[in-house]
Amino acid sequence: MSDNLITVTIDGIECKAKEGEYILNVARANDIFIPAICYLTRCSPTLACRICLVEADGKRVYSCNAKAKDGMDIVTQTEEILEERRAIMEVYDVNHPLQCGVCDQHGECELQNYTLELKVDSQHYAIADTKREHVNWSTVLHYDAALCIVCERCVTVCKDMIGDAAIKTGPRGGDKLDKELKDSMPKDAYAMWNKLQKSIIVPSNGTEHTNCSDCGECTAVCPVGALTERDFIYKANPWDLREVPSTCAHCSSACHLYYETRAESIDNPTEKIFRVKNEWNYQTLCGAGRFGYDYENTTAKKDPQALAKVAEAIKSAGTIKFNSMITNEEALMLQTLKEKFGVKLVNNEVKPFANFLSHYSKAAGQMLYKDSFADMSECDFIVSVGAKLRNDNPAARYLFNNIQKMNKGAGMYFHPVGDTLIPTFGKSVQTFEHKPGDEESALLLILDLFANKDKLPDDVKAKLDASKEKRTKTVTEKVMEEVTETVVDKETGEEKEVTKKVPKNVKKEVEYEANSLVEKLGGNPETFEDDFAKMMKKKESFALVVGEDFYFHPKAKNLANLIALIEESTEFKVAFIPPKSNALGVALICDLDEECEGSTVGYNEPADFTISALGNGDFDIPAMNQQEGTTTNMNKRLVPLNAALDYNGYELNDIMNALGLGKNLTVDWTESLPVEKGFQLAKFDDLPNGFRNDKTENRGYVLANLSVEKTGIEIEDIEDIALDGDIAYRCNPQRQFNDFTNKAHQIFEKFALYASKERAEQLGDFVKVEFENGALELSVEVDERITGDIVEIPDFKSDLDVYGLFGKDRYAKVTITKV
Amino acid sequence: MDGYIIATVIKAILILAVISALAGFGTYIERKILAFMQRRLGPMHVGPFGVLQIAADGIKLFTKEDFIPSGANKIIFMVAPIITAATAFIALAAVPLLPEFTLFGVTVRPIVSDMNIGILFVIAMMGVGLYGPLLAGMAQENKWGIIGSARTAIQFLSYEVVTGLSLLAPIMMVGSLSLIDFNTYQAGGIAHWIVWTQPVAFVLFLISGFAETNRTPFDLLENEAEVISGYATEYSGMRWGMFFIGEYANMITIGFLASLVFLGGFNPLWIIPGGLAIILKVAFFFFLMLWVRAAWPHIRPDQLMWLCWKVLMPLAVINILITGLVMMA
Amino acid sequence: MSLDNLKNRNVGVQNYKMLDLGHTPETGWGKFKQVLKRSVKLELFVGLKVTMREMFKALFMGEMHTVKYPFEKLPISPRYRAIHEMKRLLESGHYRCIGCGLCEKICISNCIKMDTRYDENQRKEVSDYTINFGRCIFCGYCAEVCPELAIVHGGRYETASEQRASYSNFEDMLTPMDQLVNQKEYPGFGAPTPVADKNIKKTPLAY
Numbered sequence A: 001m002s003d004n005l006i007t008v009t010i011d012g013i014e015c016k017a018k019e020g021e022y023i024l025n026v027a028r029a030n031d032i033f034i035p036a037i038c039y040l041t042r043c044s045p046t047l048a049c050r051i052c053l054v055e056a057d058g059k060r061v062y063s064c065n066a067k068a069k070d071g072m073d074i075v076t077q078t079e080e081i082l083e084e085r086r087a088i089m090e091v092y093d094v095n096h097p098l099q100c101g102v103c104d105q106h107g108e109c110e111l112q113n114y115t116l117e118l119k120v121d122s123q124h125y126a127i128a129d130t131k132r133e134h135v136n137w138s139t140v141l142h143y144d145a146a147l148c149i150v151c152e153r154c155v156t157v158c159k160d161m162i163g164d165a166a167i168k169t170g171p172r173g174g175d176k177l178d179k180e181l182k183d184s185m186p187k188d189a190y191a192m193w194n195k196l197q198k199s200i201i202v203p204s205n206g207t208e209h210t211n212c213s214d215c216g217e218c219t220a221v222c223p224v225g226a227l228t229e230r231d232f233i234y235k236a237n238p239w240d241l242r243e244v245p246s247t248c249a250h251c252s253s254a255c256h257l258y259y260e261t262r263a264e265s266i267d268n269p270t271e272k273i274f275r276v277k278n279e280w281n282y283q284t285l286c287g288a289g290r291f292g293y294d295y296e297n298t299t300a301k302k303d304p305q306a307l308a309k310v311a312e313a314i315k316s317a318g319t320i321k322f323n324s325m326i327t328n329e330e331a332l333m334l335q336t337l338k339e340k341f342g343v344k345l346v347n348n349e350v351k352p353f354a355n356f357l358s359h360y361s362k363a364a365g366q367m368l369y370k371d372s373f374a375d376m377s378e379c380d381f382i383v384s385v386g387a388k389l390r391n392d393n394p395a396a397r398y399l400f401n402n403i404q405k406m407n408k409g410a411g412m413y414f415h416p417v418g419d420t421l422i423p424t425f426g427k428s429v430q431t432f433e434h435k436p437g438d439e440e441s442a443l444l445l446i447l448d449l450f451a452n453k454d455k456l457p458d459d460v461k462a463k464l465d466a467s468k469e470k471r472t473k474t475v476t477e478k479v480m481e482e483v484t485e486t487v488v489d490k491e492t493g494e495e496k497e498v499t500k501k502v503p504k505n506v507k508k509e510v511e512y513e514a515n516s517l518v519e520k521l522g523g524n525p526e527t528f529e530d531d532f533a534k535m536m537k538k539k540e541s542f543a544l545v546v547g548e549d550f551y552f553h554p555k556a557k558n559l560a561n562l563i564a565l566i567e568e569s570t571e572f573k574v575a576f577i578p579p580k581s582n583a584l585g586v587a588l589i590c591d592l593d594e595e596c597e598g599s600t601v602g603y604n605e606p607a608d609f610t611i612s613a614l615g616n617g618d619f620d621i622p623a624m625n626q627q628e629g630t631t632t633n634m635n636k637r638l639v640p641l642n643a644a645l646d647y648n649g650y651e652l653n654d655i656m657n658a659l660g661l662g663k664n665l666t667v668d669w670t671e672s673l674p675v676e677k678g679f680q681l682a683k684f685d686d687l688p689n690g691f692r693n694d695k696t697e698n699r700g701y702v703l704a705n706l707s708v709e710k711t712g713i714e715i716e717d718i719e720d721i722a723l724d725g726d727i728a729y730r731c732n733p734q735r736q737f738n739d740f741t742n743k744a745h746q747i748f749e750k751f752a753l754y755a756s757k758e759r760a761e762q763l764g765d766f767v768k769v770e771f772e773n774g775a776l777e778l779s780v781e782v783d784e785r786i787t788g789d790i791v792e793i794p795d796f797k798s799d800l801d802v803y804g805l806f807g808k809d810r811y812a813k814v815t816i817t818k819v
Numbered sequence B: 001m002d003g004y005i006i007a008t009v010i011k012a013i014l015i016l017a018v019i020s021a022l023a024g025f026g027t028y029i030e031r032k033i034l035a036f037m038q039r040r041l042g043p044m045h046v047g048p049f050g051v052l053q054i055a056a057d058g059i060k061l062f063t064k065e066d067f068i069p070s071g072a073n074k075i076i077f078m079v080a081p082i083i084t085a086a087t088a089f090i091a092l093a094a095v096p097l098l099p100e101f102t103l104f105g106v107t108v109r110p111i112v113s114d115m116n117i118g119i120l121f122v123i124a125m126m127g128v129g130l131y132g133p134l135l136a137g138m139a140q141e142n143k144w145g146i147i148g149s150a151r152t153a154i155q156f157l158s159y160e161v162v163t164g165l166s167l168l169a170p171i172m173m174v175g176s177l178s179l180i181d182f183n184t185y186q187a188g189g190i191a192h193w194i195v196w197t198q199p200v201a202f203v204l205f206l207i208s209g210f211a212e213t214n215r216t217p218f219d220l221l222e223n224e225a226e227v228i229s230g231y232a233t234e235y236s237g238m239r240w241g242m243f244f245i246g247e248y249a250n251m252i253t254i255g256f257l258a259s260l261v262f263l264g265g266f267n268p269l270w271i272i273p274g275g276l277a278i279i280l281k282v283a284f285f286f287f288l289m290l291w292v293r294a295a296w297p298h299i300r301p302d303q304l305m306w307l308c309w310k311v312l313m314p315l316a317v318i319n320i321l322i323t324g325l326v327m328m329a
Numbered sequence C: 001m002s003l004d005n006l007k008n009r010n011v012g013v014q015n016y017k018m019l020d021l022g023h024t025p026e027t028g029w030g031k032f033k034q035v036l037k038r039s040v041k042l043e044l045f046v047g048l049k050v051t052m053r054e055m056f057k058a059l060f061m062g063e064m065h066t067v068k069y070p071f072e073k074l075p076i077s078p079r080y081r082a083i084h085e086m087k088r089l090l091e092s093g094h095y096r097c098i099g100c101g102l103c104e105k106i107c108i109s110n111c112i113k114m115d116t117r118y119d120e121n122q123r124k125e126v127s128d129y130t131i132n133f134g135r136c137i138f139c140g141y142c143a144e145v146c147p148e149l150a151i152v153h154g155g156r157y158e159t160a161s162e163q164r165a166s167y168s169n170f171e172d173m174l175t176p177m178d179q180l181v182n183q184k185e186y187p188g189f190g191a192p193t194p195v196a197d198k199n200i201k202k203t204p205l206a207y
């Protein structure tokens, strides 16, 4: 992974490239077209289609798989290559159903496109067809094997990017190819066909259902109409849809996406979002982003009386309660209200994060964490602490997985709730199922393993040393032993003495250095040393992901300091996962208060007077897909949201105008975002929102990481605050983040208690969970990927005040009783 | 004397009724003939073969709003159509329509008034008829109307000259201005018809007759393509209807005049009784007008004037001269 | 076509014949002679003759031109492009439209709208289809592009109605079920040409 630039010539054009880039990517970055079907930019080459064939220095290579070397001369088209490509497209068209007319991919189908591009106007090949059925793999996935060209993009993305590896190729049961073809047809086309004729795609768990994260990324990457979203099937033709580039509002990753809208039907001309698309070569979506799009507020009307009333309510309010489903602009407006009227701003989701950030910035001398997730994709060792990766932030989880797959990486995952998926990401992934409360030890272990010891303060060094002790363990070794045998020669009957070397297992006691931290964190100190050594082989760059558990931790301050120390003393790139969608923006823009005071006005939160985009409050505001604005994502990037749907009511800016504080448009606030927090004086309309051909992200701008006064790193002593007994963990099921995802019709995950299979069996169907200050009655759902006894309780319904029940911690001691 | 007055009134009323009915019927005939000549059917749907179309049109005309433009000179505007209709009918007073016949023992002379200057009276009345369109056009405050009335003035006045001159020759021959005398003059059968001795006068009279009745090819007064409806632009309903009736009555008058002066009047023809003979002759002239309308395009105003003053008038004068010379010889 | 042909932009004039009208006389004498000539030739009466002849033809030789519309109607060209019809499959009676949306896409005046859905038999079903005849310019592109010969132009040109929608309901456009046997193929825009079979390239078949 060096940054050395090399020069290659493609079709006579000189191109600069990074060493180790694939030829295909070099060509794409320089706007040179090479056909390619099976390659996905951020995944490993599959070599399924073979159409990306080029000639490099006179040799035929697959451009998606061949690395560019300095001085290479590449030709993308020769007669031979064109012949090969045409044969490949002809083979793809063999037995492909002639049903473009009804196919959902019709119009944006790569099979159609390449068939035309390569001018396939006649067919030379034929083979008997096999009946292939369509199936529904899950609540969202529909697979029509008849249309599948077995490019394996879906398989690749699910494995290399998503990490579920929920699908694989399976037997097709088709006829064998005629042997003679091998000599008579172009050889790559033959090889491709040979494989195609043998396979289709099936769920990899051997059942008929994928039981996966239901992210839908496989449907996005499918070049043909084989893998589609069940809800969208046959609803609209792609060209009828209006594409609105925007940003997903559900989690702090704030992924780029396109809303595709159209009039609902002939009878109802209201625009509706029909589906969500993404730039899958550059941006991966999760299920919430892809399927949780229809949360718009349809009840809003303009009623001047209601506006006067809400203005009055805000003026007389003591507190405004809100959460992180809010744009930067709205947050700034709320902050303005605080400055003008002295209302308190309370945000349960963000306040602890804001506190954590401020502890960290004091210790580290900079406002924000040093690195961003976007920079981490090249790392080959990733450590996750305090994050329930699978649920908290899909993008961080994809990163963790992608590093294992693409960079032959290794990973360490520290979390109290066991997860069966994370270890499957790669062979070198170690998971540590520690007790809640032991997070500090995890950071100490990281310091111990990675820190440049010279940079550590003495007390920390002492602590680390104290955790080591000499122990002995029994190891089994293979020893070669000499054995002498008497052998009788069968023919001659002679007896002979032969000496042979025979392996033998010998048990042996050895002394080793045991690390009590490993033991405390649930690892095996006996094997850890060797395992770690293996993991560290050929590793060059390291990434540390810090999650929400840390912000909601009794020792958050100490954790923040430890992280600052890690940043200082190791080579880790460090990035935090902001707890909810625009938490980072809110933390930077708003000056939050701890406690409510006086009467409350809720902004998407239940309160005495509720302003809500859910359509059930006292006053309506637009939902995030109906308004313009910006949000700050976990990559410290400000990204624009565009309005995909009409909105007929008032916005917060109208309320501000009623109070005499407003601006002309909501987006006029964008340029007023606080520069002293790293924002820029950019106008909303000037913000780009897209990607460039060379993979660079061209969205909004990256916030400046300003330095602040450094007060130094103080590490406290580590107390044992680990929780025992029945423990509940505040954690949403995958694809659920907030009331808005819950409103979407394709997100089915319930508000329930999620537990491992064993635990759920113990608990029965319906339970009462008692907290210190309240109780919840919940049905019990099995999450097959959880292990251990800790149960998960979601927080996505704001009116249940789950934050209130958990207090300032993500873990709570609870009593669970069957109902 | 009383009997004379009553008879005259009855005759007048009868003529008024019959001729205006004929005028109405004439519109039907015109439409039909024009249609046939263009291989169309013409009115077909009201009554058998569409004959009741006249009734339908009549109802329409009667029930239409009587519209008077705000800027118009009201009285003149209202009176003008009456002038046209009235003069047309008054002219007929001096025309003997049929031969004498006996009804219930009373000898009826189907002429309202056999004045000794009959022909002069008819021409004079038709000349007065010019006031109808002229005043109508000027009173309605409409530029098309004005142009229409200007055209009326030049066309009618000019062709009056030709009519008069063309009739002068036959008058000289007959030596009387009474139309009855004309009839009597030609009593000797077809050979005595004046048309044989005065063919030029006949043709000139016909041409100017077309012009005076405002028929194609001289329908410049209300030519749609050029001046919308000319003097009738602002008229509607029955007032417009009166122009129409006047025009058709004039056509019939011209038909009678031509028959009486040139084609032997109501003298019996072989076995055809005189009454029928004149009706046939008038019908022929009426038909001729329609036929010409179907066949010929109309001419430009300058051509109209050229024709009148440079061709017809000189011809008429020459004709009178020759007639005079012949008579003197 | 040669380049010269392309360069001749005087398209359409080539087949006109100029009438020999003679020249217009300029002098008074010339004009007088023309009048005399025409009068002697009785040119005016030619006009009368023609009209009279036509009248005879009309009345007695059955050459009357009038078509008593709406009691009588003239046949229209089979390629005439009037109000659209939606055809059905002859065997099953199911409508032919597969909901591909090509007509909707190609429509110049953007007047076709359709709703489709995933039906119980896992097929694409057209749940509603409509043409806004207030906008349609009867260009025929929809009929031409339709891969199923489903939407075609019919011969119904009388389109006065209280509601434009009267012609544009899916049900109204479809061939009525009891008329299915009488359903004719539309030979106009979009229909396969008589030589279509010859132009098709054969695809090898493995059976």
Ligand code: SF4
Pocket: A096, A097, A098, A099, A100, A101, A103, A104, A105, A106, A107, A109, A110, A111, A112, A147, A223, A224, A225, A226
């Ligand atoms: S996948 Fe592509 S080629 Fe196949 S039917 Fe669909 S649109 Fe046509």
Ligand code: SF4
Pocket: A147, A148, A149, A150, A151, A152, A153, A154, A155, A201, A218, A221, A222, A223, A224, A226, A227
């Ligand atoms: S389902 Fe789509 S992406 Fe997957 S192998 Fe088939 S064609 Fe490729």
Ligand code: SF4
Pocket: A141, A157, A158, A162, A164, A165, A166, A167, A210, A212, A213, A214, A215, A216, A217, A218, A219
């Ligand atoms: S939905 Fe996502 S997790 Fe499931 S199979 Fe597709 S890519 Fe894999």
Ligand code: SF4
Pocket: C106, C107, C108, C109, C110, C111, C112, C131, C135, C136, C137, C138, C139, C140, C141, C142, C143
């Ligand atoms: S005829 Fe033309 S304008 Fe009318 S619906 Fe078809 S494509 Fe559209």
Ligand code: SF4
Pocket: C096, C097, C098, C099, C100, C101, C102, C103, C104, C142, C145, C146, C147, C148, C149, C150, C151
């Ligand atoms: S083009 Fe034909 S098949 Fe396609 S939607 Fe239109 S009518 Fe239906």
Ligand code: FES
Pocket: A035, A036, A037, A038, A039, A045, A046, A047, A048, A049, A050, A051, A052, A053, A062, A063, A064, A065
């Ligand atoms: S893109 Fe290279 S083999 Fe498919």
